[in-house]
Amino acid sequence: xxxxxxxxxxxxxxxxxxxxxxxxxxxxxxxxxDLGLDSLDAVDMVIVLExxxxxxxxxxxxxxxxxxxxxxxxxxxxxxxxx
Amino acid sequence: xxxDFVVIGSGVSGLVSAIILSMxxxxxxxxxxxxxxxxxxxxxxxxxxxxxxGFHYTGSFARGEVLDTYFRYLGIENNLEKVVYDQDNFDTxxxxxxxxxxxxxxxxxxxxxxxxxxFPGEESAIDYYLRIVEQEFNSSPYLNLKMDSDETGxxxxxxxxxxxxxxSGLTGNSRLAxxxxxxxxxxxxxxxxxxxxxxxxxxxxxxxxxHGIKGGGRALAEALIRRLKELGVDVFSGRDVSRIVSSDxxxxxxxxxxxxxxxAKGCVSSINPVLLMSMVDESAFRPxxxxxxxxxxxxxxxxxxxxxxxxxxxxxxxxxxxLCPDLELDDYCSSERHIENRPFFIAACAQKNPDSxxxxxxxxxxxxxxxxxxxDRVPKNRPGEYLEFKQRLSQRVKEHITAHVxxxxxxxxxxxxxxxxxxxxxxxxxxxxxxxxxxKTGQINPSPLTKIKGLxxxxxxxxGPGILGAVVSAFLTCGFILGRxxxxxxxxxxx
Numbered sequence: 001x002x003x004x005x006x007x008x009x010x011x012x013x014x015x016x017x018x019x020x021x022x023x024x025x026x027x028x029x030x031x032x033x034d035l036g037l038d039s040l041d042a043v044d045m046v047i048v049l050e051x052x053x054x055x056x057x058x059x060x061x062x063x064x065x066x067x068x069x070x071x072x073x074x075x076x077x078x079x080x081x082x083x
Numbered sequence: 084x085x086x087d088f089v090v091i092g093s094g095v096s097g098l099v100s101a102i103i104l105s106m107x108x109x110x111x112x113x114x115x116x117x118x119x120x121x122x123x124x125x126x127x128x129x130x131x132x133x134x135x136x137g138f139h140y141t142g143s144f145a146r147g148e149v150l151d152t153y154f155r156y157l158g159i160e161n162n163l164e165k166v167v168y169d170q171d172n173f174d175t176x177x178x179x180x181x182x183x184x185x186x187x188x189x190x191x192x193x194x195x196x197x198x199x200x201x202f203p204g205e206e207s208a209i210d211y212y213l214r215i216v217e218q219e220f221n222s223s224p225y226l227n228l229k230m231d232s233d234e235t236g237x238x239x240x241x242x243x244x245x246x247x248x249x250x251s252g253l254t255g256n257s258r259l260a261x262x263x264x265x266x267x268x269x270x271x272x273x274x275x276x277x278x279x280x281x282x283x284x285x286x287x288x289x290x291x292x293x294h295g296i297k298g299g300g301r302a303l304a305e306a307l308i309r310r311l312k313e314l315g316v317d318v319f320s321g322r323d324v325s326r327i328v329s330s331d332x333x334x335x336x337x338x339x340x341x342x343x344x345x346x347a348k349g350c351v352s353s354i355n356p357v358l359l360m361s362m363v364d365e366s367a368f369r370p371x372x373x374x375x376x377x378x379x380x381x382x383x384x385x386x387x388x389x390x391x392x393x394x395x396x397x398x399x400x401x402x403x404x405x406l407c408p409d410l411e412l413d414d415y416c417s418s419e420r421h422i423e424n425r426p427f428f429i430a431a432c433a434q435k436n437p438d439s440x441x442x443x444x445x446x447x448x449x450x451x452x453x454x455x456x457x458x459d460r461v462p463k464n465r466p467g468e469y470l471e472f473k474q475r476l477s478q479r480v481k482e483h484i485t486a487h488v489x490x491x492x493x494x495x496x497x498x499x500x501x502x503x504x505x506x507x508x509x510x511x512x513x514x515x516x517x518x519x520x521x522x523k524t525g526q527i528n529p530s531p532l533t534k535i536k537g538l539x540x541x542x543x544x545x546x547g548p549g550i551l552g553a554v555v556s557a558f559l560t561c562g563f564i565l566g567r568x569x570x571x572x573x574x575x576x577x578x
Contacts, residue, residue, distance in 0.1 A: 044372050
């Protein structure tokens with residue numbers, strides 16, 4: 001079970017910083033195909049989420065596997081457990 | 084006239100980008116704000132003596148080393164004559180407060196031995212430091228062309244560790260830490276802020292080998308410009324870019340201040356990234372990216388005193404001199420310091436002068452806040468008070484340097500003083516910063532790509548500072564345009 005708080009923070013940060021429409025931000029939404037992000041945005045996404053969650057998220061292997069918003073929520077949840 | 088690429092800015096990264104793109108058969112134009120190309124690299128003359136501004140010496144330029152390889156790829160190596168710096172002492176670090184000095188030799192083995200002699204009991208810290216510098220330098224595929232692939236990650240361990248904390252983990256000897264960190268003055272980010280990685284890129288190149296170029300920065304500028312002309316690159320100098328225009332998310336043209344238009348399929352900008360943001364459509368960068376760019380700090384600016392002496396002292400013959408006021412390197416660039424308490428980098432001019440006078444430059448950190456009162460005036464129109472300010476400063480520096488560096492002859496005559504305004508005016512750098520943006524620990528620098536298709540960025544220390552950093556940045560950016568692995572393989576043919 002992923003905490004609603006994580007979902008809210010991720011959605012709010014990405015909507016604001018990447019000008020995404022909140023109604024499109026569903027867990028199954030693909031970051032690149034559905035939300036129009038690209039590899040160039042990945043770096044800024046990490047920095048934005050680091051600031052939002054107040055911890056380092058620079059696990060490159062895990063980041064490369066993230067495809068959907070749901071993957072992203074799970075990645076943040078996992079990083080909190082390891083923190 | 085429609086070009087394949089227009090390059091904005093004719094510093095080293097702009098010139099090299101234009102050459103690479105042109106060598107690949109593209110029709111290229113280069114736009115420069117100043118009346119002549121490479122205005123900083125070219126240096127200047129005062130009283131018949133040539134002075135270098137942008138280039139004094141470089142690492143990794145021996146035959147087969149990385150800068151030499153890039154220059155051979157560009158086809159300029161035959162027009163450059165290397166000057167080998169004193170292998171037993173390329174840089175002297177001197178602390179007048181207690182007379183301590185260290186003469187840096189070239190080569191890891193020699194440096195290791197010298198440091199062991201000077202710092203008994205610190206052998207393991209020295210060895211560990213040198214090993215990490217060499218390892219970090221060689222882990223960059225653009226500094227170590229022998230690496231088979233250019234795959235690197237965004238994040239590395241030593242990118243996230245500051246030089247200061249790394250060294251304090253190795254040694255409690257603050258003099259040793261200061262000596263090992265002193266070359267931060269060549270990239271402008273204090274040891275408490277700079278990463279071990281960026282330090283290793285700069286210091287590591289000097290630890291390999293140290294060279295100047297006969298004729299100095301002007302000879303390098305001339306070699307690059309000659310190549311540019313051979314390749315038929317069109318030059319628009321004395322033109323300021325007012326706007327970079329895109330349509331439907333794709334770059335289309337640049338507008339120049341007098342209404343001229345340069346149309347091209349692509350654009351490489353070597354403008355400072357913070358300035359660039361004001362010249363493009365908002366859509367070029369995400370809000371997150373804009374915030375990241377706006378948070379970049381600029382490196383320190385400087386005062387540079389150009390002087391004549393009747394003979395060049397041995398301490399400046401094929402070597403440089405660092406006058407180090409104390410061990411507080413993190414405070415070295417503070418404008419609160421009296422000029423007498425700032426560090427000075429002293430170097431001889433690269434050109435021999437026909438008459439008996441020889442030139443040298445003395446460079447110390449400086450801040451725009453110190454010349455703030457005259458910031459709105461254009462160079463030829465600054466009032467008498469500005470000149471008096473420069474004269475007073477020059478007099479103090481002359482007294483300070485001759486008192487603390489006895490080898491500098493009393494004949495030292497300061498001919499001119501460049502201020503942060505001068506650096507701003509000639510390099511179009513915000514606040515006159517010397518080395519582009521600060522390379523801080525954990526900071527993620529701009530990618531060569533932007534959200535506007537066909538618009539790329541280069542230079543400005545994005546990859547690294549100095550001639551080597553600028554050349555690497557140009558190759559990195561052109562790699563994104565031409566295919567990174569292909570370009571890198573072609574460069575490797577020149578190894």
